Amino acid sequence: MYVFGVASLLMLPLCGAIVISPPGLTAQRSSFSAKLRNDLSASLTENQVVVFDVLLNNVNGNYDVNTGRFNANINGTYVFYLSLMSKNDAANVAFGCLTKNGVEQSCVWSNGNGGHEMSSNTVILDLNSGDYVNVILKAGGNYELHATNGAGYCSFSGFLLYPSQSSMKQLANVLTTLTN
Amino acid sequence: MYVFGVASLLMLPLCGAIVISPPGLTAQRSSFSAKLRNDLSASLTENQVVVFDVLLNNVNGNYDVNTGRFNANINGTYVFYLSLMSKNDAANVAFGCLTKNGVEQSCVWSNGNGGHEMSSNTVILDLNSGDYVNVILKAGGNYELHATNGAGYCSFSGFLLYPSQSSMKQLANVLTTLTN
Amino acid sequence: MYVFGVASLLMLPLCGAIVISPPGLTAQRSSFSAKLRNDLSASLTENQVVVFDVLLNNVNGNYDVNTGRFNANINGTYVFYLSLMSKNDAANVAFGCLTKNGVEQSCVWSNGNGGHEMSSNTVILDLNSGDYVNVILKAGGNYELHATNGAGYCSFSGFLLYPSQSSMKQLANVLTTLTN
Numbered sequence: 180m181y182v183f184g185v186a187s188l189l190m191l192p193l194c195g196a197i198v199i200s201p202p203g204l205t206a207q208r209s210s211f212s213a214k215l216r217n218d219l220s221a222s223l224t225e226n227q228v229v230v231f232d233v234l235l236n237n238v239n240g241n242y243d244v245n246t247g248r249f250n251a252n253i254n255g256t257y258v259f260y261l262s263l264m265s266k267n268d269a270a271n272v273a274f275g276c277l278t279k280n281g282v283e284q285s286c287v288w289s290n291g292n293g294g295h296e297m298s299s300n301t302v303i304l305d306l307n308s309g310d311y312v313n314v315i316l317k318a319g320g321n322y323e324l325h326a327t328n329g330a331g332y333c334s335f336s337g338f339l340l341y342p343s344q345s346s347m348k349q350l351a352n353v354l355t356t357l358t359n
Numbered sequence: 360m361y362v363f364g365v366a367s368l369l370m371l372p373l374c375g376a377i378v379i380s381p382p383g384l385t386a387q388r389s390s391f392s393a394k395l396r397n398d399l400s401a402s403l404t405e406n407q408v409v410v411f412d413v414l415l416n417n418v419n420g421n422y423d424v425n426t427g428r429f430n431a432n433i434n435g436t437y438v439f440y441l442s443l444m445s446k447n448d449a450a451n452v453a454f455g456c457l458t459k460n461g462v463e464q465s466c467v468w469s470n471g472n473g474g475h476e477m478s479s480n481t482v483i484l485d486l487n488s489g490d491y492v493n494v495i496l497k498a499g500g501n502y503e504l505h506a507t508n509g510a511g512y513c514s515f516s517g518f519l520l521y522p523s524q525s526s527m528k529q530l531a532n533v534l535t536t537l538t539n
Numbered sequence: 540m541y542v543f544g545v546a547s548l549l550m551l552p553l554c555g556a557i558v559i560s561p562p563g564l565t566a567q568r569s570s571f572s573a574k575l576r577n578d579l580s581a582s583l584t585e586n587q588v589v590v591f592d593v594l595l596n597n598v599n600g601n602y603d604v605n606t607g608r609f610n611a612n613i614n615g616t617y618v619f620y621l622s623l624m625s626k627n628d629a630a631n632v633a634f635g636c637l638t639k640n641g642v643e644q645s646c647v648w649s650n651g652n653g654g655h656e657m658s659s660n661t662v663i664l665d666l667n668s669g670d671y672v673n674v675i676l677k678a679g680g681n682y683e684l685h686a687t688n689g690a691g692y693c694s695f696s697g698f699l700l701y702p703s704q705s706s707m708k709q710l711a712n713v714l715t716t717l718t719n
Contacts, residue, residue: 208701210616212663214645235644236663238616238701256390256418258518260661264648269473276510284415285394285511288444292473293629293652299479299659301440303392303416303516330636331645336663338618338700340518341388341418436570436598438698449653456690464595465574465691468624472653479659481620483572483596483696520698521568521598 207346209253210338211242214331218266219324221316229275229314229324231335248313251306254343259312262299264332265289266323273324275314277302295325297332303340312337387526389433390518391422394511398446399504401496409455409494411515428493431486434523439492442479444512445469446503453504455494457482475505477512483520492517567706569613570698571602574691578626579684581676589635589674591695608673611666614703619672622659624692625649626683633684635674637662655685657692663700672697
């Protein structure tokens with residue numbers, strides 16, 4: 180998005196002033212990184228969303244620390260990362276899945292045999308504005324996630340990799356209007 | 360690459376029309392994300408490529424779902440991610456390596472003692488057009504990868520982080536020609 | 540940053556020549572990827588920095604292979620990735636944390652029960668020029684990291700995702716000056 184700010188500054192001495200709105204400058208970036216503060220134990224009869232409640236980064240504010248949802252408002256290609264740690268407990272697991280609008284995309288799984296275990300995964304997804312991504316623990320399992328007061332063993336992060344062409348054109352049209 | 364589409368739209372009211380070709384707009388992005396659908400068992404006397412056959416993302420189409428190869432056609436810096444899960448089987452392992460043109464860069468390793476285990480790794484590499492990246496299971500090992508019908512425990516993803524200067528200049532020259 | 544090179548080339552036939560300095564062209568990208576060459580054993584009474592000494596990538600040269608530090612010189616949002624592998628040894632662990640200026644952000648932990656184990660994590664952080672990110676083994680623990688001559692099981696990578704607005708404007712101002 181800095182294309183616009185930069186282009187305008189470059190053009191000042193060349194082609195006349197262009198007014199760039201700060202929203203325009205920031206509209207095409209989005210990233211977040213959150214971790215779980217407290218251990219989570221659950222015996223589930225239905226899917227449960229994991230709310231990663233310690234915020235490390237939230238560029239554009241698309242991650243909702245109260246619901247655990249990343250709510251996209253820019254069409255484009257995104258990268259998401261999930262890490263979960265099990266407790267030292269053979270009977271329960273750390274089993275979670277990244278979902279797009281509630282539909283599982285990729286999962287991680289650890290049990291606690293022989294000590295805590297961490298599992299991680301990454302997925303790249305195309306999202307439209309209004310789509311959301313979150314992490315669920317699946318119904319039917321006994322879960323124990325190990326967090327150790329925000330050590331970050333259980334984390335959820337993501338970022339906008341490429342805004343879509345339509346998304347860029349919408350912004351460009353707004354900026355073009357501003358320059359008339 | 361959207362630089363061009365945006366710059367052209369910004370310049371319309373300033374410096375006259377610029378024709379931007381859609382290929383020009385999309386030539387500077389590339390990403391993919393794939394996961395393994397079925398369990399894979401192998402006792403190998405030579406390296407075997409893992410073909411991640413469930414496609415989640417393939418911007419610019421550089422990942423070949425039939426061969427498991429990411430074939431770069433843009434010079435630049437790329438990020439790659441690998442995750443593998445072992446079966447619940449102490450005798451076999453999930454041991455794979457990210458390669459650049461067949462040369463190992465970084466590996467993951469899990470055994471099945473005490474249950475399935477996931478291992479993940481990330482590497483950042485400079486690639487030229489014509490280079491490829493894939494995942495191999497190494498000769499001499501007994502392997503069992505656990506996939507659970509595409510749950511995504513075994514996944515391979517990557518994206519173009521920074522197009523090279525030469526790559527950008529080639530595209531810029533094409534666009535400059537279009538504007539004459 | 541290629542915005543500038545591109546914009547200038549596009550403007551050549553339109554608005555007169557712009558001189559772009561190569562430093563200006565490269566100032567807004569930074570990435571690195573490093574792995575540990577040799578096994579590391581330590582019984583620590585104070586934190587110890589892990590020096591990932593096999594360099595796979597170092598765009599902009601911000602990672603110091605001698606100290607294990609990523610030294611940011613661009614304000615912006617960065618993505619960092621850590622992976623560690625334990626030895627096959629129940630008594631010791633692979634326990635490391637990503638720090639920002641020495642302050643823990645997120646950790647990974649593996650023990651060696653039942654064989655080597657890998658753990659990975661990702662974090663996204665806003666950094667200012669002068670901030671650093673590194674990986675520490677924490678005081679009080681007995682550690683054994685398994686590296687197998689640079690197989691990459693222990694790795695540390697990162698990249699600049701979004702340069703900050705102020706960072707972009709500084710560069711734009713430099714370039715604007717060049718065009719007067």
